Amino acid sequence: QKEVEQDPGPLSVPEGAIVSLNCTYSNSAFQYFMWYRQYSRKGPELLMYTYSSGNKEDGRFTAQVDKSSKYISLFIRDSQPSDSATYLCAMSDTGGFKTIFGAGTRLFVKA
């Protein structure tokens, strides 16, 4: 069993839709949870990070962590074509030294 499972997609939505991206994990020691966005032929860009359980909001993006279910989510409201990218979830037990990444979900937002 992989430590982190993430549906590879692709996920295709119309502009303005609410997007839900999810990951499950197996290691209960993870305390830090991150989401990255990666455009084609670019390095990943850190979007959001959270510590332990709960929600965090930043503009159109909301990250949710449910440690009891070992499940994390990223919601994108009012999705835009510029949101089309691969989204990677990641988690760490030591504050970012040894971080485990999901394989990424490819998102397409159609105008």
Place this chain on the structure above:
Amino acid sequence: DVKVTQSSRYLVKRTGEKVFLECVQDMDHENMFWYRQDPGLGLRLIYFSYDVKMKEKGDIPEGYSVSREKKERFSLILESASTNQTSMYLCASSLWSGGHYEQYFGPGTRLTVT
């Protein structure tokens, strides 16, 4: 707005060659990382460094070594390149300070070993 740069975007090397990948960051970050990214496998950590001359193995260090002689520079060395090292290599730097976390990746080096 340059933060993390990598010496090459594309490299083609032959089996058995010694390969150097260089990474430079301009944010004075203590921590630097080398990952490889392969389809379906996500990013996997090769090595990281939390200070000058300090290095720690990641999840897949075999066949690689690293060097950090200056704070801003972290080099990845493939001592004898093999075809299974064909991949996208990504360098990153990060900082944790007072609950604030920031991390930046370079644009990546696509290495092909023939």
